Amino acid sequence: MLIKKILSFSLLTLLALGCKTTSPEEKVIPPQKEIPQEFKSRYKDYKQTIEKLKEEAQVWEANLFYPELYQEALAREKDMDQAFEDMQEESLTRNAQKAIEILVDIIKTTKDNKDRIAFLKEVIEKELANKEANPQNYQDNASTYECIHTQYFKGSEHYRNKNMEGALEAFSAAYYACHKLLSSAQVKDEQEAIRLAAEKQLKELERVSALKVADNQGKIVKPKSWSGYDYLNDKNKQVELLTKVKREESASLNTAIQTVEDLLNQARQSWELAVAYNEDGQTQLAKEELFLSRQYSNTYAEYAILDVYLVKAHQRPIDTLWKIAKIYYKDPYSWPMIWIRNRALIKDPDLILPGWKIMQDPKDIVGLYTARYEIGYLRYKNGQYEEAQKTLLPLLEVPSSVPNWIPILSQEVLDKVNSKLKPKKPKKQKNLKA
Structure with a gap:
């Protein structure tokens, strides 16, 4: 009897020990894979970039103006976090880059549209303020001003409700109505x-x-x-x-x-x-x-004339440009004007022939000085240096109404004339030895 009890106890002990060794709590867990440091760093960089962009998006209210896109970016961020836990490098990179792309895009779009709306509002408000200063223009364009008012308040309402596209459409309509008014005023x-x-x-x-x-x-x-x-x-x-x-x-x-x-x-x-x-x-x-x-x-x-003078034959004193200028201009020194006007006929101002019809222009001081310069230059080219000198010297001092190029060019020609008139030094003769 005692032996049976001992054997039963031993069997129960062995069963108890067997159960203890096979319990789930005592199972050996295999060691987890260690996450590479480079993978951790890349995830950390992506995470910091996304967090900064989310903050900027909230500052510009991009998350309110474009909520669907913003939520898509958040979903991509969540997928990125899951890919990190699963150590799926390709999925992590793809979702991180897509989240960043969406956030950058909605921030830029929000900034650009806000700047455009600010510009449109400035133009519209300026035009609405100007209507008070010009009531006549308002009366002539009452329907256009009514359109501007309606679209302006419509755009403001859309903007308050964070409807960027609706705000842009309404403000743009008001702006183009203003532009029409401004263009009309400019044309007038x-x-x-x-x-x-x-x-x-x-x-x-x-x-x-x-x-x-x-x-x-x-x-x-x-x-x-x-x-x-x-x-x-x-x-x-x-x-x-x-x-x-x-x-x-x-x-x-x-x-x-x-x-x-x-x-x-x-x-x-x-x-x-x-x-x-x-x-x-x-x-x-x-x-x-x-x-x-x-x-x-x-x-x-430029073809205007005072009169036409017919050169006569056998007249004393004989007809000259000097004489004709004295008759019409009361100034014989104005004869170059007559020569310039009739240059197609008069090739040499010192020679006019009987039967010629000489036309006189209305006296023009600029034309007179210009004509004198042309005659002086012509005489220089023809080798008449002394005559050229006499013609050009008075042109060095001219009235203020005469262009300054006349005295400048006259001086240049005079310098050339003077060099031609400069007497040559006689050559020294050699002493001949006896």
């Missing part, structure tokens, strides 16, 4: 400036129309009175002219200039076109035609 200002310039050119055309002119062949164009005020106030004629231009399929009606009279006719026609284009709002074409009108009228005025 430009039209007014052109109108004043056209009136000034009208007076100039009336002046040159009253001039007596002659071409280089001596053909005289007698003055004819002309006024453009009727055309200036006749809108129907202006429309007819523009219709004619459109029919000709050309921006202008310029024709070939064959005579002096053509210059004046073209000056008038360009002026009429300038007025018509300006009334039609085509300010650039108006300015171009007005410029052409000035060019043509200025060229026409």
Whole structure:
């Protein structure tokens, strides 16, 4: 009996020991893999970069203006954390870079859009403030101002609700309405400036129309009175002219200039076109035609003359440019002006022949001094050094209204003349020995 009890106890002890050695608590856990240091460093760098970008996004409210993209970046960050725990290097890099890309993009977009909205608001608010100073402009453009008001408040509401796209659309609509007003005002200002310039050119055309002119062949164009005020106030004629231009399929009606009279006719026609284009709002074409009108009228005025003098034969004293200048200009020293005007006919200012028709320009002090310089230079080139010296010396001191190039060039030519007139030193003779 005792032996049975001992055997039973021994068996129970062995069973107990066997159970103890195989319990789950006593199982040996295999050692975990150690995370490489380089992998840890890369994860840490990604994490710090993302945290900084998240802070910047919150400062600029990018997380509020673009919440869906911001949440996507956070999800990518979470996937990156999981990849680190699972030691999946490729997944960690991919998710980290995508999170950074999204955050950088929404921050930049938010900054750019906020700057654009600030610019748009500044322009709009300035225009709304200006309407109080110019009530007439407000009355003329009431519907446009109403549109600006509506879109401005609509944009402000969208911005408060963090709807960036809606805010941009509304503020842009208000801005373009302002731009339309500003452009309209600028065009009106430009039209007014052109109108004043056209009136000034009208007076100039009336002046040159009253001039007596002659071409280089001596053909005289007698003055004819002309006024453009009727055309200036006749809108129907202006429309007819523009219709004619459109029919000709050309921006202008310029024709070939064959005579002096053509210059004046073209000056008038360009002026009429300038007025018509300006009334039609085509300010650039108006300015171009007005410029052409000035060019043509200025060229026409260069052919103006006082009178024509017929050189007579067998007259005492004989006719000279000196004598003609004394008759018309009361100053014989103004004869170079006559020579310059008639240079196609008079090759030598010291020789004029009977039967010649000599034209005289209106006296112009600048033209006079220019002509004297040209004569002095011509005499220097022809070897008439003493005559050139006498002609050029008075040009060293000229009135302030005369360009300074005349005395400068005159001095240069005089230096050359003086070098030619400088007497040569006689050669020393050698002593001959007896």
